[in-house]
Amino acid sequence: MIKGFIFDLDGVITDTAELHFLAWKALADDMGWQFDRDVNEKLRGVSRMDSIGIIMEHNRVSLPEDEVAALATKKNDIYVASLDQITTEDYLPGARELLTHLRQEGFKVALGSASKNSTKVLQQLNATKYFDVIGDGNSVSKSKPAPDIFLFGAEKLDLKPAECIVYEDAESGVDAAKAGGFFSVGIGPKDRVGHADVCFSSMKEATLFEVKSHFKDLF
Numbered sequence: 001m002i003k004g005f006i007f008d009l010d011g012v013i014t015d016t017a018e019l020h021f022l023a024w025k026a027l028a029d030d031m032g033w034q035f036d037r038d039v040n041e042k043l044r045g046v047s048r049m050d051s052i053g054i055i056m057e058h059n060r061v062s063l064p065e066d067e068v069a070a071l072a073t074k075k076n077d078i079y080v081a082s083l084d085q086i087t088t089e090d091y092l093p094g095a096r097e098l099l100t101h102l103r104q105e106g107f108k109v110a111l112g113s114a115s116k117n118s119t120k121v122l123q124q125l126n127a128t129k130y131f132d133v134i135g136d137g138n139s140v141s142k143s144k145p146a147p148d149i150f151l152f153g154a155e156k157l158d159l160k161p162a163e164c165i166v167y168e169d170a171e172s173g174v175d176a177a178k179a180g181g182f183f184s185v186g187i188g189p190k191d192r193v194g195h196a197d198v199c200f201s202s203m204k205e206a207t208l209f210e211v212k213s214h215f216k217d218l219f
């Protein structure tokens with residue numbers, strides 16, 4: 001039986017992808033690296049250090065580890081400053097309603113994000129109150145597609161993976177949910193998250209009613 005839900009943050013609760021894009025773009029421009037929205041799309045759900053690796057590989061650049069880390073920090077400083085723009089109006093349509101509904105129905109809820117900035121994003125949205133457990137890039141060392149972040153959330157919620165549904169917008173996130181034995185809801189196009197147990201084009205469609213109808217034997 002489903003007793004809990006674990007949510008990815010970026011692209012599920014709110015759309016920080018644009019802010020990540022602008023911060024990576026500022027760094028890339030500074031370095032004279034090519035970077036566009038197509039490359040940015042490959043960074044969805046991917047950790048900060050893996051992201052800079054993808055951008056450098058795209059530009060056929062290699063640098064010593066400490067320089068790469070310093071550049072990732074520079075991008076992060078730009079990104080974190082831009083998070084001040086996020087307000088309580090910046091939930092993706094349907095996300096706040098779903099989180100409220102889950103609270104009303106007494107489900108356990110965890111965050112399972114790759115971001116090390118999730119606390120700040122949740123504060124800006126005033127969304128911390130919807131989560132029993134915050135799992136993020138600071139909670140585990142292996143990032144998605146490893147299942148560790150979702151296993152961390154389930155364990156803290158005191159639930160088994162088979163008692164939880166994971167919401168994800170990234171291909172690597174759905175892979176992580178499946179690898180951990182979780183049920184999965186994909187948010188976005190089929191060519192990205194079509195391997196989830198059920199896929200919706202946006203959070204607006206992914207209501208508790210729809211999810212209960214799909215997994216009807218589990219509620």
Ligand code: BG6
Binds near residue numbers: 009010116117137
């Ligand atoms: C994920 C985003 O949620 O977090 C990625 O989809 C991002 O684009 C990753 O790189 C890490 O985020 P942060 O905030 O730790 O740099």
Ligand code: MG
Binds near residue numbers: 011012045169173
């Ligand atoms: Mg995401």
